Amino acid sequence: MGRGAQSLARVAVIVRAGAAPMWWPGLLAAAIGALVPGLTGRRIGLLTGAALFLVTMAVVALARGGRYAALxxxxxxxxxxxxxxxxxxTARNWRRGHRWWLLGAFLAAVASACVLPGAGGLLLAGAGAGLWAKAVRIGQWERRDDALYWVRTDRVERGRPAGKQIEAYRTTGPVAGDAAPGGARRSR
Known part of the structure; x- marks a missing residue:
């Protein structure tokens, strides 16, 4: 890179990168957990899991929303x-940096089936759905402002595009990069 050049990663892609690795293993863990009777029984476990899914999805989707908007x-x-x-x-870097955490979360979700069948898996899936919803909201901002938001890769610590070390986002036109607003693959 030339003098003054910086590497930039899409904010929405970083946020969205964790959605699928939490959603699918979470659903798999919930399905495995539904096969185990557990201490509380399947019905209570799955109802608790459904409530945890909704609460976790809302919390993750709304967390640090003001910070994202300010940036x-x-x-x-x-x-x-x-x-x-x-x-x-960007997605590969996020997933590599979080692979052990994701594996531990999956194993904990499966193990939690001994107490509340399916609840741990639905909690993990709710976190993935919340990240996806947050990426969609960022995509709406990008469409509204007709700009894509980027962050310096050297400032993104532990996959957090709105952390304390982030001072400002950068913008480009809506056709820059290879991802659509919201971080999804750009349709060809």
Whole structure:
């Protein structure tokens, strides 16, 4: 990279990168948990899991929403020399950095079936659904502002695009990069 160039990753892609690795293993853990009678019984476990799914989804989707909005309002234009990271690279980096946490969460969700069948898996799936909803909301902001939000890759700590070390987002036009608003794959 040239002098003053920085590597930038899409905010919505970072947020969305954790959705699928939490959603599918969460549903699998819930299905495995539904096969185990558990201490409380399947009905209570699955009803508790459904409530946990809804609460977790809402909490994750709304968490730090004000911080994301403030960073989006204060966004500056990306420079010509800035390097825009591909969607696949951003998602792969997030998943590699969180693979042990995701494995531990899956194992804990399966193990929780001994007490509340299916509840741990639905909790994990709710976190994935909340991340997806947050990415969709960021995509709505991007469509509204006709700009895509990016963050410096050296500032993203532990996959948090709205952490304390993030001072501002960068923006580009809506056709930059290889991901659509909200972090989904761009249709060809």
């Amino acid at each position: 989006a309002r204060g966004a500056t234009r990306a420079g010509r020399t800035d390097f825009l990271q591909d969607r696949a690279v």
